[in-house]
Amino acid sequence: MSQSLHLSLNRTPNASFKGEGKKHGFLSSLNGKPNHMKFPLQDKPKATMSVSPHAAPTEIPTHWYNIIADLPIKPPPQLHPKTLEPLQPQDLSHLFPDELIKQETSNERLIVIPDEVVDIYRLWRPTPLIRAKRLEKLLDTPARIYYKYEGVSPAGSHKPNTAVPQVWFNAQQGVKNIVTETGAGQWGCSLAFASSLFGVNCEVWQVRASYDQKPYRKLMMQTWGAKVHPSPSNITESGRRILNMDPSSPGSLGIAISEAVEIAANNEDTKYCLGSVLNHVLLHQTVIGEECIKQMEALGETPDVIIGCTGGGSNFAGLCFPFIREKLKGKINPLIRAVEPTACPSLTRGVYAYDYGDTAQLTPLMKMHTLGHDFIPDPIHSGGLRYHGMAPLISHIYELGMMEAIAIPQIECFQGAIQFARSEGLIPAPEPTHAIAAAIREALHCKESGESKVILTAMCGHGHFDLPAYEKYLQGAMVDLSFSEDKMQASLANIPHMS
Numbered sequence: 001m002s003q004s005l006h007l008s009l010n011r012t013p014n015a016s017f018k019g020e021g022k023k024h025g026f027l028s029s030l031n032g033k034p035n036h037m038k039f040p041l042q043d044k045p046k047a048t049m050s051v052s053p054h055a056a057p058t059e060i061p062t063h064w065y066n067i068i069a070d071l072p073i074k075p076p077p078q079l080h081p082k083t084l085e086p087l088q089p090q091d092l093s094h095l096f097p098d099e100l101i102k103q104e105t106s107n108e109r110l111i112v113i114p115d116e117v118v119d120i121y122r123l124w125r126p127t128p129l130i131r132a133k134r135l136e137k138l139l140d141t142p143a144r145i146y147y148k149y150e151g152v153s154p155a156g157s158h159k160p161n162t163a164v165p166q167v168w169f170n171a172q173q174g175v176k177n178i179v180t181e182t183g184a185g186q187w188g189c190s191l192a193f194a195s196s197l198f199g200v201n202c203e204v205w206q207v208r209a210s211y212d213q214k215p216y217r218k219l220m221m222q223t224w225g226a227k228v229h230p231s232p233s234n235i236t237e238s239g240r241r242i243l244n245m246d247p248s249s250p251g252s253l254g255i256a257i258s259e260a261v262e263i264a265a266n267n268e269d270t271k272y273c274l275g276s277v278l279n280h281v282l283l284h285q286t287v288i289g290e291e292c293i294k295q296m297e298a299l300g301e302t303p304d305v306i307i308g309c310t311g312g313g314s315n316f317a318g319l320c321f322p323f324i325r326e327k328l329k330g331k332i333n334p335l336i337r338a339v340e341p342t343a344c345p346s347l348t349r350g351v352y353a354y355d356y357g358d359t360a361q362l363t364p365l366m367k368m369h370t371l372g373h374d375f376i377p378d379p380i381h382s383g384g385l386r387y388h389g390m391a392p393l394i395s396h397i398y399e400l401g402m403m404e405a406i407a408i409p410q411i412e413c414f415q416g417a418i419q420f421a422r423s424e425g426l427i428p429a430p431e432p433t434h435a436i437a438a439a440i441r442e443a444l445h446c447k448e449s450g451e452s453k454v455i456l457t458a459m460c461g462h463g464h465f466d467l468p469a470y471e472k473y474l475q476g477a478m479v480d481l482s483f484s485e486d487k488m489q490a491s492l493a494n495i496p497h498m499s
């Protein structure tokens with residue numbers, strides 16, 4: 001992978017900012033149709049491994065679903081940062097093993113999940129789909145709210161769904177060392193866990209803000225045998241450059257990615273893993289939606305609205321992409337809604353443009369919704385949502401008008417999380433509090449309108465190691481963080497100027 005490179009091409013005028021909740025582009029009319037299309041009711045829910053009276057068990061999927069095969073317009077290619085030509089598979093071989101590169105660029109609709117991976121998935125999959133009856137009662141809403149709960153994995157979130165195959169494909173190719181970044185610590189824990197299963201060494205750069213807020217996540221990673229550094233660190237050139245400018249930098253995912261990519265690029269025996277954003281990561285997460293479709297069918301339910309939080313977009317894609325496939329077939333017609341923090345709103349305020357995935361400009365150029373690669377979001381408690389860009393695939397689907405997006409401030413998210421914890425019992429990670437707050441908004445609209453919509457959301461992780469955030473909220477010390485237009489414009493001025 002090439003080192004830092006400054007492009008001096010002409011700048012395309014940026015796309016206009018997108019308002020909250022705006023639908024646009026072709027296919028948007030699908031979102032407006034009445035929901036008359038339903039999943040057929042199955043004979044009876046199978047009652048083999050029920051976790052709650054409202055959870056429907058199912059089998060573990062045998063394939064990952066690649067939505068690219070079904071898109072009416074293919075997403076724009078990633079570009080080589082030096083030549084600006086479409087990226088070739090060999091350009092990625094410093095960073096990823098061959099199988100993951102194939103998946104990254106594949107147009108195949110279905111990709112077989114190796115038996116060894118399915119065998120490990122069995123530790124926590126299928127995950128439960130639960131009807132939030134007590135939350136519905138608390139809100140006094142006619143809506144029916146369902147959540148797919150991924151917190152049952154060993155690391156406590158959806159991230160092991162991709163960590164396990166990523167490490168497995170690396171191990172198959174004989175890779176002994178892998179490096180990564182982590183925001184909240186959930187991804188770092190997942191990769192540390194997966195690495196421990198396959199005897200691979202794992203080194204993690206954890207965003208400074210989360211490293212300080214979440215000491216137990218660091219300890220979990222170390223328990224699974226990983227080495228953990230706060231980012232920015234003095235170990236890499238990218239980290240030192242940031243520390244020289246701001247010795248107390250809270251870090252960002254963009255900086256931590258630069259550090260890990262730099263180490264992988266400079267060490268032959270080391271590969272890099274990413275916990276979100278890339279096509280193959282979103283692909284692995286589709287086990288969530290595939291299971292959920294069967295679970296909803298077994299309950300005789302059809303979602304009217306599907307809601308997920310978006311950092312880089314992997315849990316959202318994992319839940320929604322298989323449902324979008326069914327929507328494209330005309331079988332169902334749910335609204336698909338992404339929720340991001342107001343402090344880092346790449347979809348709702350960012351521009352759709354080619355940009356780097358990291359601060360030091362080491363990654364390929366990806367066409368995505370971005371706040372600019374050197375945008376450093378304020379240190380909100382949802383560390384996993386502090387990423388300047390959105391997955392290119394989600395950005396593309398958003399541009400096609402196949403989904404919508406909103407942004408919610410963190411206090412409203414934690415209000416929702418407290419309601420959820422006190423009715424449903426589970427304490428959400430800070431990231432899915434965004435999805436829960438949006439589901440509550442929707443359920444309260446239903447209360448006003450009298451509609452009994454089916455709301456499906458992704459509860460993508462538990463918050464057992466995020467309790468300092470809850471402490472802040474409970475003490476009344478949490479504040480809503482947003483940023484000035486000037487800060488964003490300053491950052492956007494630095495994205496590559498493409499003709």
Ligand SMILES: Cc1ncc(COP(=O)(O)O)c(C=O)c1O
Binds near residue numbers: 158275
């Ligand atoms: C629990 C949890 N949810 C969501 C996210 C956001 O990532 P993504 O948008 O890729 O799902 C993270 C990221 O670290 C996370 O830890």
